[in-house]
Every structure is written in C-alpha cells, then in structure tokens.
Amino acid sequence: MFCSRSSMMKKLLTLVLITRPNQVLLGMKKRGFGQGRWNGFGGKVEKGETILEAAKRELFEESSLKSDDLKEIGLIDFEFVGDPQILEVHVFTTSKFEGEPTESSEMRPQWFNVKDIPFDTMWPDDHLWFPLFLSGTKFKGYFLFEGHDKILKQTLDKVDSLPDE
Numbered sequence: 001m002f003c004s005r006s007s008m009m010k011k012l013l014t015l016v017l018i019t020r021p022n023q024v025l026l027g028m029k030k031r032g033f034g035q036g037r038w039n040g041f042g043g044k045v046e047k048g049e050t051i052l053e054a055a056k057r058e059l060f061e062e063s064s065l066k067s068d069d070l071k072e073i074g075l076i077d078f079e080f081v082g083d084p085q086i087l088e089v090h091v092f093t094t095s096k097f098e099g100e101p102t103e104s105s106e107m108r109p110q111w112f113n114v115k116d117i118p119f120d121t122m123w124p125d126d127h128l129w130f131p132l133f134l135s136g137t138k139f140k141g142y143f144l145f146e147g148h149d150k151i152l153k154q155t156l157d158k159v160d161s162l163p164d165e
C-alpha cells in the first residue's frame with residue numbers, strides 16, 4: 001500500500017464533546033495518553049472505519065452514550081517536540097444522545113457547568129479553543145507542545161467548514 005509522507009506522519013484521533021443546556025460532559029482519563037486530565041471522549045481511528053465511526057465507537061466505549069448526531073466542529077493538529085508524528089484530532093459535538101454516562105476502565109464521566117470547566121486539569125490547549133466550541137464556531141488549530149504542559153507555538157482560526165464535511 002502506498003502511504004504518502006504526510007499520512008505516515010499523521011495519527012488520526014477523535015474527540016467528542018457532549019453538551020446539555022449550560023453543561024458539558026467531560027471524562028477523567030484514568031490511563032494512557034492524557035491520564036489525570038479531564039477531556040472529551042475519543043481515541044485512535046482504527047483500520048477500516050471512518051473518522052465518524054471511530055468517534056461514535058470511542059464515545060460508546062468510554063462513556064456508554066450513543067449518538068447519531070455527531071457534528072464535526074474542530075480540527076486540531078498537535079505536534080510534540082522530538083516526535084515526527086502529528087496527532088490530527090477531529091473534534092465532534094452533539095446535544096442529542098442516548099444512555100446514561102457510565103464510568104469505563106478509561107474514563108470517569110462528569111457533567112460540568114460551562115462556567116466551571118476545570119481547565120487547570122485539562123490539556124493546556126483546551127481553554128484556548130473551548131470558547132469557540134461553546135459558541136458553536138467551527139475552528140482549525142495547530143499547537144506545538146514541549147512535553148505535555150507547555151505550548152511553544154499555536155494557530156487557531158475560525159472556519160466556515162471543515163474538510164470532511
């Protein structure tokens with residue numbers, strides 16, 4: 001199979017943010033990448049599935065929620081100094097879902113008021129783009145990290161549409 005240099009260097013990931021009036025559902029990551037931080041639900045896109053399918057699957061695996069209404073709202077590239085692989089994170093949101101948030105081996109879900117989002121215990125990029133997500137504005141971003149706590153470079157732009165739509 002032919003893989004272009006850019007696709008070889010990219011890892012596709014999903015991130016799903018579930019909302020209800022004035023609240024957002026976050027999960028405390030219990031293990032693996034981003035352990036100890038609140039985040040949306042998501043993970044790696046597996047072979048043979050679309051990005052949207054991966055988003056739905058990870059949402060269900062990590063929170064027990066199902067949704068057929070995920071809308072892509074953001075696209076973020078993350079780069080880490082010393083690592084050639086870019087993480088391409090597709091951010092989805094919906095307020096239409098079924099089920100009760102349930103703790104999984106990976107995530108402990110909790111509703112947060114939008115005025116009370118625990119940015120101090122989240123990835124440092126989140127407080128920069130959450131306002132766009134919360135206001136329903138589509139966005140594209142790029143963040144260069146040194147380690148997991150420091151952003152060295154960033155871009156963040158509002159967009160009218162995202163490539164996969």
Ligand SMILES: CNc1ncnc2c1ncn2[C@@H]1O[C@H](COP(=O)(O)OP(=O)(O)OP(=O)(O)O)[C@@H](O)[C@H]1O
Nearest residue numbers: 013014015032033034041042043044078089123125
């Ligand atoms: C650097 N700044 C960041 N800011 C906000 N969110 C970030 C992030 N970097 C990664 N993310 C998200 O973190 C999850 C990791 O998922 P991750 O545990 O690696 O995937 P998956 O569940 O497939 O893993 P296992 O195969 O079980 O290890 C995934 O939603 C991804 O979008």
